Amino acid sequence: MSRSPYRTIWRLAWPQVLMMGFHFLIGMADVWVAGQIDRDVQASLGIITQSLIFLLVVAMAVANGSIAAISQSMGAGLHKRVMRYVGLCLQLAVVMGGVFVLIGLPMKNVFVTALQVPDQIRPITEYFLTVYLLVLPPYYVLIITNAIFRARKEVMYPLYSMITVTTVNAVLDIGLGLGWWGFPEIGFKGLAWATFGSICGGAAMNVLILLRKKVLCAGCFAPWRWTKRALPYLAKVAWPSGLMQVVWHSGYMVLYAITASLPLGDNVNALAGMAIGLRIESAMFLPAFAFNMTASIIIGHYLGARKPLEAKMFGFRILGIGLTSISLLTLAVWQIVTPWVGLLTPDAVVAAEAVEYLKWNMMAIPFTLTGMIVAGAFNGAGATLYNMVLMGTAVWCIRLPLAWILGHEIMQDASGIWIAMFCSQIVQALLLMYFYTFRNWQRFAMIKTRNNKD
Numbered sequence: 001m002s003r004s005p006y007r008t009i010w011r012l013a014w015p016q017v018l019m020m021g022f023h024f025l026i027g028m029a030d031v032w033v034a035g036q037i038d039r040d041v042q043a044s045l046g047i048i049t050q051s052l053i054f055l056l057v058v059a060m061a062v063a064n065g066s067i068a069a070i071s072q073s074m075g076a077g078l079h080k081r082v083m084r085y086v087g088l089c090l091q092l093a094v095v096m097g098g099v100f101v102l103i104g105l106p107m108k109n110v111f112v113t114a115l116q117v118p119d120q121i122r123p124i125t126e127y128f129l130t131v132y133l134l135v136l137p138p139y140y141v142l143i144i145t146n147a148i149f150r151a152r153k154e155v156m157y158p159l160y161s162m163i164t165v166t167t168v169n170a171v172l173d174i175g176l177g178l179g180w181w182g183f184p185e186i187g188f189k190g191l192a193w194a195t196f197g198s199i200c201g202g203a204a205m206n207v208l209i210l211l212r213k214k215v216l217c218a219g220c221f222a223p224w225r226w227t228k229r230a231l232p233y234l235a236k237v238a239w240p241s242g243l244m245q246v247v248w249h250s251g252y253m254v255l256y257a258i259t260a261s262l263p264l265g266d267n268v269n270a271l272a273g274m275a276i277g278l279r280i281e282s283a284m285f286l287p288a289f290a291f292n293m294t295a296s297i298i299i300g301h302y303l304g305a306r307k308p309l310e311a312k313m314f315g316f317r318i319l320g321i322g323l324t325s326i327s328l329l330t331l332a333v334w335q336i337v338t339p340w341v342g343l344l345t346p347d348a349v350v351a352a353e354a355v356e357y358l359k360w361n362m363m364a365i366p367f368t369l370t371g372m373i374v375a376g377a378f379n380g381a382g383a384t385l386y387n388m389v390l391m392g393t394a395v396w397c398i399r400l401p402l403a404w405i406l407g408h409e410i411m412q413d414a415s416g417i418w419i420a421m422f423c424s425q426i427v428q429a430l431l432l433m434y435f436y437t438f439r440n441w442q443r444f445a446m447i448k449t450r451n452n453k454d
Contacts, residue, residue: 015155016290022166024286027279029170033177035345039272041188044121046275048128054249058096059140061242063147065234067296068382070151072446075304087220093144097137104133116257131192138203145206161202169198237382244388251395270414273353276344288369291322292376299380303445315377330365360418367429374432383444390431399424
């Protein structure tokens with residue numbers, strides 16, 4: 001594999017870039033249909049989308065743990081261990097998804113209140129949250145099965161799954177949200193149920209593929225004696241990853257609260273503009289996730305094969321490819337950003353706020369991308385502790401205090417919040433690059449003597 005490193009990177013990256021493109025289309029369909037309904041739905045959708053990510057933190061943590069454990073085990077040639085980690089991760093997906101539903105439904109009103117959701121959009125937000133809580137178990141299965149495929153280098157299957165999710169979501173968004181093609185028109189409720197139906201379809205498809213390939217079978221479910229030995233490494237990788245997601249996305253929730261409580265009363269326009277800006281920004285950072293995942297896969301396999309220096313060099317190669325390609329994409333998108341925003345909202349004030357948001361966050365793309373790719377490398381190595389500490393520092397010590405100072409005290413508008421986001425991305429990228437270059441992050445890998453018992 002190391003004889004043609006760039007071919008190896010491209011072979012793993014392009015299906016994931018395309019997969020993230022379909023992921024982007026899901027968001028665009030949601031925002032477009034919401035904009036055709038009204039700005040209250042757009043503002044509520046922006047809040048609840050970030051809330052959903054927050055609710056998925058355990059799934060993403062287990063997914064990162066599964067990528068580290070499975071990819072390193074495959075690199076070491078421990079195929080029985082791979083099979084058993086598949087079963088263990090799927091069990092965790094089902095159990096944890098169900099637990100979140102049982103805890104979340106009774107507390108949904110408390111959660112909406114904590115977000116300081118404006119009264120005029122509170123009923124919409126509560127409805128979105130209810131449906132999104134119900135979809136958590138299949139969503140957990142979807143995320144973790146996709147991670148299992150990636151860790152096995154079977155990157156085409158997550159692409160097929162995302163094509164399915166995108167198609168179903170778009171049809172139901174437009175059909176149920178706007179009443180097209182003979183569907184009943186149920187407005188914003190249609191957006192929520194479109195997400196529910198599409199995620200269930202994608203999760204079912206992944207499970208069927210695992211069964212057909214016999215990756216998921218009775219032998220995947222190991223005895224408790226093995227599980228007790230396997231859980232510590234999975235937990236060692238997953239808990240910092242999960243806590244990092246909590247720290248990161250709770251930071252976004254606080255950022256939404258800071259935006260929702262802007263002193264000059266333009267909070268709904270700012271929230272709606274932020275929702276649109278986030279969707280367009282994902283045209284750049286969703287492909288960056290493909291490079292993030294590629295770094296996790298390759299570095300995990302090389303560390304499992306006991307080649308730490310080659311693993312590190314692959315990280316630098318992926319960073320170079322990612323920075324070049326996505327920076328060029330960012331420049332191209334900036335040329336059409338104003339008409340693009342105009343397609344997503346007819347409200348001129350909301351459109352202006354979205355463009356202002358994008359100005360600062362698109363300038364931050366090289367720094368954002370650096371952080372994402374290095375974080376992916378740390379995930380593959382199991383060094384998620386670095387991600388938690390360094391990214392948490394950038395959010396809670398730089399972004400949020402600066403957002404309050406600039407947004408509420410100095411500039412007293414949303415531009416101050418967007419500037420704070422820009423500054424925090426610079427700090428985050430510099431911290432992660434320092435630790436990747438000069439610290440021994442390879443020591444977090446699951447390196448054991450080869451044997452036939454695992």
